[in-house]
Amino acid sequence: MTLERQAAETWERDTLSNKSLASEYLTLHEFIKAAKMNVSPKIWDYLVGGTETETTLARNRASLDAIALRPRVLRDVSNVDATSELFGRRVRLPVILAPVGSLESFADGGAVTVAEGAGRFGVAMMMSSVTQQTMEAVRAATAGPLVYQLYVRGDADFVDNEIAKCQDLGFDGFCITVDTQHYSRRERDISKRFIKSWRHADPTMITSQMAFNWSDIARIRPSIKVPFALKGIGTPEDARIAIEHGVDVIYCSNHGGRQLDHGRGSADVVQEILEVCEGRATVLMDGSVSRGTDVVKAIASGCAAAGVGRLYCYALAAEGADGIVRMLEILENEIVTALGLTGVTSFGELDRSYLHFGAPLVAAAPGVHSAFPLLNLDDDGYGGR
Numbered sequence: 001m002t003l004e005r006q007a008a009e010t011w012e013r014d015t016l017s018n019k020s021l022a023s024e025y026l027t028l029h030e031f032i033k034a035a036k037m038n039v040s041p042k043i044w045d046y047l048v049g050g051t052e053t054e055t056t057l058a059r060n061r062a063s064l065d066a067i068a069l070r071p072r073v074l075r076d077v078s079n080v081d082a083t084s085e086l087f088g089r090r091v092r093l094p095v096i097l098a099p100v101g102s103l104e105s106f107a108d109g110g111a112v113t114v115a116e117g118a119g120r121f122g123v124a125m126m127m128s129s130v131t132q133q134t135m136e137a138v139r140a141a142t143a144g145p146l147v148y149q150l151y152v153r154g155d156a157d158f159v160d161n162e163i164a165k166c167q168d169l170g171f172d173g174f175c176i177t178v179d180t181q182h183y184s185r186r187e188r189d190i191s192k193r194f195i196k197s198w199r200h201a202d203p204t205m206i207t208s209q210m211a212f213n214w215s216d217i218a219r220i221r222p223s224i225k226v227p228f229a230l231k232g233i234g235t236p237e238d239a240r241i242a243i244e245h246g247v248d249v250i251y252c253s254n255h256g257g258r259q260l261d262h263g264r265g266s267a268d269v270v271q272e273i274l275e276v277c278e279g280r281a282t283v284l285m286d287g288s289v290s291r292g293t294d295v296v297k298a299i300a301s302g303c304a305a306a307g308v309g310r311l312y313c314y315a316l317a318a319e320g321a322d323g324i325v326r327m328l329e330i331l332e333n334e335i336v337t338a339l340g341l342t343g344v345t346s347f348g349e350l351d352r353s354y355l356h357f358g359a360p361l362v363a364a365a366p367g368v369h370s371a372f373p374l375l376n377l378d379d380d381g382y383g384g385r
Contacts, residue, residue, distance in 0.1 A: 021319060021326040028291070028311070028330055029372035034318035035106070042194040043105050047313055048368050049188035050257035056264075057257025060288035061366035063265025067297045068359035072343030080336045081346045086305050087172040087227055089145040092122030093332055094299055094347060097324075098253075098286050098307035099128035099149040099177070099231070106317040109133070114316060115141035117324030124305070126175060126231075129153070129162070139169045147173035149231060151180060152212045153205040156219070163223055174224055175251065176217075179232025181210050184259045214241060221246045229284070232259075234269055236276040243280050250277060252285040256309055267297065271357075274302040290371035292334025296342065300350040310368065 025031060036044055050057030084094035097118050104110030111133040118125040119142030126147040127138050139146060148166040152159060166174050183206070221228065229249035233239050239250050252270040254263045266287030277283050285298055286307030298306035308331075315327035344350055369375050 021322055022329075025319075025323075025326050025330065027374070028327065028334075029369075029375050031311075031314040031318045031323065031327055032369065032372060032375060034323075035314040035316075038317050039106060042189070042192055045188035045192065046105070046186075046194065047310060047317075049186055050261075050368075051184040051186055051259060052261040054257060055262045056254050056260065057288070057368055058366045059263070059265035060254065060257055060267070061265070061290075061368070061370050062361065063267035064288060064294050064297060065361055065366060065370075066357065066359055067267060067301075068356040069293065069296065069300075069338070069342055070354050070356050071341055072354075075343045075345075077340040077343065077345055079345060080340045082332060082335050082339060084299075084305070084347055086124050087145050087147060089124070089172060091124055091145060091305075093295070093328065093335060094303075094305040095123050095295060095328070095331070096145075096147075096284065096305045096307050097123065097125040097312050098256075098309040099126045099175075100309055100313055101128050101130035102132075103128075103313070103316065104132050106313050107320045109320070111138050112141045113321045114312065114324060115139075115144075115146065117312075117316070117321035117328075118142055119144040120321065121325045121328040123328060124172075126173075126307070135165060135169055135171070139171065145172045147171060147175055147227075147229065149175040149177055149229075151177055152209045152216075154208055156216075158208075159216070159220060160223065163220060167224075167226055171226065173227040173229055173249065175229035175231050175249070176212075177231045177255075178212075179234065179253070179255055179259050181212075184255075184261075186258060214245060217242075217245045217247070227282070233273065234260075234263065236272040239273045239276045239281075243277065247281060249282045249284060251307070252283060252287075252303075253307065254287055256287060267301075270298075270303060271301060288368070288371070292331055292336075292338045294371070295331070295335055296338045296350070297355060299347045300352060300354045302352070 082093055084091055103114055107113055111127055111131040115125050115138045124145035126149050129150045148171045150162050227248040229251050230242050230247050231251035232253050233250050252266055252273050266285050270285040274283055282304045284305050285303050289306045289308050290311055295306045312324055315323035
């Protein structure tokens with residue numbers, strides 16, 4: 001069976017199973033409205049907020065908006081293939097559902113529900129270690145690409161056990177998040193006196209993350225037999241050190257603007273990281289990726305995939321696994337349209353010649369929802385920071 005036929009049958013199956021949602025959700029911003037109605041104000045602020053002034057969060061969006069596309073015309077783009085390869089697996093889109101803690105706060109089943117939706121559509125998921133669902137349950141929920149992301153919450157034996165378990169269960173990759181040495185000050189949460197139940201109160205667990213360093217990476221690297229990723233790389237200097245330590249995947253991320261305030265936007269940082277990697281490591285990025293054009297920009301820059309976080313959480317909170325499938329269908333439509341209008345029939349044809357950097361912005365100050373201008377017409381704060 002050809003890849004095109006497989007894609008057609010998958011699309012037909014998902015469309016039939018999602019028939020009611022296909023008419024209810026026609027644009028991505030509609031998931032945001034539905035999600036806000038389904039979660040508490042404290043969980044909503046946890047989802048959309050950033051650290052302190054939320055400057056890093058705003059710069060994530062601004063850095064993507066400052067990249068313009070350079071379309072080519074009079075090319076045959078009647079057949080566009082948006083598939084790609086990630087962690088050695090064929091995926092329907094070069095998109096990975098980024099690790100998010102406490103997914104059960106948005107919908108029953110949490111990470112299991114997300115894995116089900118990702119698997120049904122055909123994209124990769126990165127499972128956070130701070131979810132209630134077990135590795136076994138999440139792995140059983142999808143046959144698709146699945147990566148385990150670890151927060152260091154224990155000693156060397158703890159880390160070794162997590163690596164062994166991840167590999168024994170057949171995960172396609174192992175990742176450690178490295179930008180959470182200290183808990184950040186997320187003032188939306190602090191001002192509401194919201195204490196997250198999934199954050200460990202045991203100070204020894206926090207100390208383990210604080211003390212984790214490059215010597216620990218060197219120690220564990222020989223035991224990791226699947227692609228090994230570090231998430232939270234924010235400079236080319238650290239990307240170079242990671243490569244020297246045998247890291248396979250450099251995941252450029254600032255935690256969605258939720259850790260260090262006044263950081264740079266991911267779409268700016270990743271350009272420098274790509275120059276350092278030069279094919280020696282796979283590069284992923286996230287940070288306010290919200291539209292199909294954002295994914296096209298990431299891949300044209302040289303990334304293997306773009307991570308989406310808040311976007312799939314909106315869909316999860318709105319409609320569970322079915323919502324994630326429907327959201328990805330719309331995102332796929334945006335991506336295929338953007339590829340065709342850019343003048344290419346696949347991601348493999350893209351390169352930096354299709355990008356223009358430093359395009360002036362005409363929008364107001366960017367915010368977490370500035371990629372969805374129809375929300376800015378509301379008067380309930382959707383469009384602000």
